[in-house]
Amino acid sequence: MTKASDxxxxxxxxEGVDHVFGIPGEETLALLDSLRDSGIRLVxxxxxxxxxxxxxxxxxxxxxxxxxxxxxxxxxxxxxxxxAYAQLGAMPMxxxxxxxxxRSGKQGHFQIVDVVDMMRPLTKYTRQLVSADSIPAQxxxxxxxxxxxxxxxxxxxxPQDVASDQTEAFVLPPVYSRRPLAEHKALxxxxxxxxxxxxxxxxxxxxxxxxxxxKMLHALVEKLGIPFFSTxxxxxxxxxxxxxxxxxxxxSDGDYVHRAIDLADCIVNIGHDVIEKPPFWMKRGxxxxxxxxxSPAVADQVYFPQIEVVGDIAHSVWQLAExxxxxAHWDFALFDRVRTALCDNIASLxxxxxxxxxxxxxxxxxxxxxxxxxxxxxxxxxxxxxxARHARCRxxxxxxxxxxxxxxxxxLPSAIAAAIAKPGHKVVAVCGDGGFMMNSQELETAMxxxxxxxxLVLRDDAYGMIKWKQAHExxxxxxxxxxxxxxxxxxxxxxxxxxxxxxxDELGGVLRTALDTPGVDLVEIPVDYGRDDDLLHREIPDGxxxxx
Numbered sequence: 001m002t003k004a005s006d007x008x009x010x011x012x013x014x015e016g017v018d019h020v021f022g023i024p025g026e027e028t029l030a031l032l033d034s035l036r037d038s039g040i041r042l043v044x045x046x047x048x049x050x051x052x053x054x055x056x057x058x059x060x061x062x063x064x065x066x067x068x069x070x071x072x073x074x075x076x077x078x079x080x081x082x083x084a085y086a087q088l089g090a091m092p093m094x095x096x097x098x099x100x101x102x103r104s105g106k107q108g109h110f111q112i113v114d115v116v117d118m119m120r121p122l123t124k125y126t127r128q129l130v131s132a133d134s135i136p137a138q139x140x141x142x143x144x145x146x147x148x149x150x151x152x153x154x155x156x157x158x159p160q161d162v163a164s165d166q167t168e169a170f171v172l173p174p175v176y177s178r179r180p181l182a183e184h185k186a187l188x189x190x191x192x193x194x195x196x197x198x199x200x201x202x203x204x205x206x207x208x209x210x211x212x213x214x215k216m217l218h219a220l221v222e223k224l225g226i227p228f229f230s231t232x233x234x235x236x237x238x239x240x241x242x243x244x245x246x247x248x249x250x251x252s253d254g255d256y257v258h259r260a261i262d263l264a265d266c267i268v269n270i271g272h273d274v275i276e277k278p279p280f281w282m283k284r285g286x287x288x289x290x291x292x293x294x295s296p297a298v299a300d301q302v303y304f305p306q307i308e309v310v311g312d313i314a315h316s317v318w319q320l321a322e323x324x325x326x327x328a329h330w331d332f333a334l335f336d337r338v339r340t341a342l343c344d345n346i347a348s349l350x351x352x353x354x355x356x357x358x359x360x361x362x363x364x365x366x367x368x369x370x371x372x373x374x375x376x377x378x379x380x381x382x383x384x385x386x387x388a389r390h391a392r393c394r395x396x397x398x399x400x401x402x403x404x405x406x407x408x409x410x411x412l413p414s415a416i417a418a419a420i421a422k423p424g425h426k427v428v429a430v431c432g433d434g435g436f437m438m439n440s441q442e443l444e445t446a447m448x449x450x451x452x453x454x455x456l457v458l459r460d461d462a463y464g465m466i467k468w469k470q471a472h473e474x475x476x477x478x479x480x481x482x483x484x485x486x487x488x489x490x491x492x493x494x495x496x497x498x499x500x501x502x503x504x505d506e507l508g509g510v511l512r513t514a515l516d517t518p519g520v521d522l523v524e525i526p527v528d529y530g531r532d533d534d535l536l537h538r539e540i541p542d543g544x545x546x547x548x
Contacts, residue, residue, distance in 0.1 A: 004132035005030040005163040007171070009038045011139035014171045017067050019043055019058060019420065020096075021051040025071020027098030030163040043420070043449070045413075046441040048075050052082020052095065053413035053439075054420075056153075057377070059092035061397055061421045063210070065146045065154075066091070071098045073111035076118070076157075081407055083122040086153040088275050088404035089233075090206060092146040093153045095119070101161035102130065119155040124148075126155040132167035140172050149179065149294035150207070150273070179294065182311030182319065190268070190290045190309050191323035197266035197288070198331050200226050201246075203279060206233035206404075207271025207293050209396050212314040213237070217270065220321040226268075227335045229257045231279045232403035234271065236393030246335060247342050249279030250389035254541035256342035260335050268292060268320075271313055274300050275404045292316050334547070341547045345540065346390050355504040356526035359386040359458070365507055366428065366456075367391060369515055374426040375400065375418045379411025379435035382465040382529055383458055385536075387430065409438030412455060416442060419451040426515055429455045433484050434463050443494040446520045454514045457487050458527040472533050491522035499523045 002010075008031060012020075021043045024032045035042050045051040048070040055066030066086075070076050076097040086093040097115055119126040125145040127138055142154040194200050208217065214237045221228060221244055228238055229246040238245070247257035261267065261280045266288045272279075274297075281302040282289060291297040291305035292313060309316050350364035363386055366376070372394040378384050378401040393399050400414055415429035436457050446453050467480040488498030499510050499521060507525070514521035 001166040001168060003030070003034070004135060004165045004167055005034040005158075007132065007135050007167060007169060008139065008158065008163070009034040009040065010171050011136050012067065013039060014174070015139065015143040016064050020067045020069050021045055021054040021058070021417070022069030022096075023048055023051060023071070023075060024069065025075050025098055027071050027100060027160045028069060028158070028163075030160070031069070031096070031098070031158060043445070045445050047439060048078035049082050049409065050413040050439045050442045050445070052079045052093070053085060053410045054417035055095075056082060056086035056089065056091040056093045057400065057414040057417035058421055059086065059146070059151065060089070060400065061418060063147070064092065065143045066093045066417070067096065068093065069096045072100060072115065073113055076115040077113065080118070080122065081405075081409075083119060083153045083155070085402065085405045085407055085410060087122055087124070089402055090151045090273065090275075090404070091153075092151040094142050094146055095153065095155040097155065097157050099128065099157050099159040102128075102159045103161050115157055116155070123153045123155050128157040129159065129162050132162055132165040133169045135167070136169055136172045179312040182309045182316045186307070186309045187316065187319045187323065190292070190307050191320055193266055193288050193290060193307060194268060194320070194324060195327060198329055199264045199335070200266045200268065200330065201260060201264035201335070202226050202228035203249075203267055203269045203272060204228055204230040204234035204237045205269060205272035206231060206276060207273055208234055208237045208313060209271070210314065211396075213271070213317060214396055216314045216317040216321070220317050223321055224324055224326055225332075226330075227260065227332055227339070229260070229279075231272065231276050232388040232401055233276055235388065235391070235399050236396040239394045240392040241394055243339075245392070246339055248388050250385050251536065252278045253281060254544060255389070256338050256345065256540070256544045256547065259544050259547045260338045263334050266290065269305065270317065272303075274298050274303050277403055278302050338547055341543065345543055349535070350390070353504060354528055356460070356528040357501070357504065357507065358531070359383045359527055359529075360390050361504075362456075362458075362507070362525065362527070363387055363390040365511060369508070369511055370426060370428070373398065374428070375415075375422060376428045376430060377411055377415040377418055378402070379429070379431040380406045380408045381432035381435060381458070382468055382532060383430065383432060383527070408432075408435035411435055412439050412442050415453055415455070416446050416449070416451060419446070419453050420449070427453050428515075429453065431455065431457055432464060433457055433459045433461065433487075434482075437484075440490070443491065443496055443520065443522070447495050451520060452518050453520050455520070455522045457522060457524050459484060459487070459524055460527050460529060464529050468529055468532055472537065487522060487524040491520075494520075496520040496522055501525045
């Protein structure tokens with residue numbers, strides 16, 4: 001006979017789980033005790049939401065299911081934002097929550113909410129475990145569903161009395177499976193459209209962010225020489241420092257990359273997910289769009305591809321490469337001019353001498369100081385757009401941004417998970433002052449875990465992106481400004497090192513000190529978004545339109 005909570009942990013171990021992020025409660029004490037005697041490391045956090053962000057990021061970086069733990073009621077409700085973060089962002093995650101005994105109880109409805117029903121619209125799979133015997137199958141199914149394309153969030157609720165039951169059930173053995181392959185006629189149709197096009201173009205989306213797919217895409221572009229651009233969450237799948245990169249669709253229209261999109265008569269969307277903000281708006285009759293993904297396209301008013309290649313993406317890319325050769329009539333001359341103009345624009349904005357700092361200047365300086373495999377984790381704010389547009393990633397999952405739920409508060413927890421998952425790489429969290437303060441308590445977690453981590457807090461004393469939108473849409477400035485703590489002293493109160501950039505010429509040296517010194521460093525950087533509206537809505541579109 002095996003205690004149910006022990007069996008639950010054994011089932012997690014059988015699925016390759018080696019970390020659980022979270023906060024225990026009275027209803028999860030049996031599970032906590034089972035974890036204590038296991039090979040799984042408990043990463044105790046200061047808020048359940050942060051634990052969920054960490055688990056989701058773990059799944060994003062490793063491809064294996066990240067696991068987080070909370071108790072019932074308020075602990076479980078604190079996971080809701082993280083559930084949406086993982087579900088919309090296609091990150092494999094399993095949430096485990098406790099519950100009062102279901103066979104008998106002496107506390108009425110104290111702290112009880114229907115967590116399973118609450119999680120239903122935010123997950124791929126949610127169940128209450130009503131029997132110890134069902135634990136192996138339910139854990140297997142929750143993990144399988146979380147990893148199955150499209151990945152996302154799952155949830156299991158383990159009631160207190162069920163966790164203490166005895167059972168003769170056993171852990172299920174591993175399963176071998178392969179994803180279905182695309183049908184050959186669809187591949188032929190896609191290859192024929194690419195072959196006949198005069199200006200073919202590749203778009204790399206979030207679904208292409210898989211190791212084998214990246215390898216196959218490198219082989220495809222090397223063989224065919226077709227230029228490419230990426231969505232925000234497709235950055236780094238292909239080397240963006242090479243001669244075929246045309247930029248990132250950080251905007252939906254009006255950027256330099258959209259000049260290439262406007263000219264393209266065939267766009268091959270590798271792994272595009274409409275959960276991201278549209279990288280471009282389709283219009284009827286303008287071009288052939290080919291959808292290459294694990295699942296069919298979700299019809300949208302701005303995305304309605306004419307050809308769909310549905311199946312394992314890496315295999316589909318390989319098969320397209322096998323079917324195609326470079327064509328003499330392909331014309332990439334305007335694409336080359338777009339690339340030159342875009343790189344000139346990025347360099348010009350990176351030379352901005354303002355202080356408080358223009359974010360493009362920060363992107364350039366940080367890029368100079370990080371190695372290709374180092375990881376930058378972005379919170380959400382106007383700065384994210386500049387990082388997406390200007391950072392030139394050489395490897396996948398080195399710029400972790402969220403262009404799906406786009407929630408504030410995820411930057412620091414994501415960086416903590418990245419530092420645990422990828423030891424030996426420098427990890428930087430970039431947060432606005434608003435987003436940082438939503439989960440700043442996790443500095444204590446980073447210190448307790450003795451992580452090597454740099455946190456950049458971009459200070460403008462306001463909800464800057466919404467303030468920018470407010471001004472752009474002609475509203476009076478209202479309700480956006482707030483006060484902040486002394487971030488240097490705040491960091492020091494946790495035992496971390498605090499730094500403040502007081503002038504433009506201090507930026508490089510402060511960043512280098514923080515990056516080169518082991519431990520947790522926080523750097524406060526004053527930023528100025530004052531020119532961003534003009535840049536994004538006038539100067540960049542005008543410059544892009546001038547490319548001929």
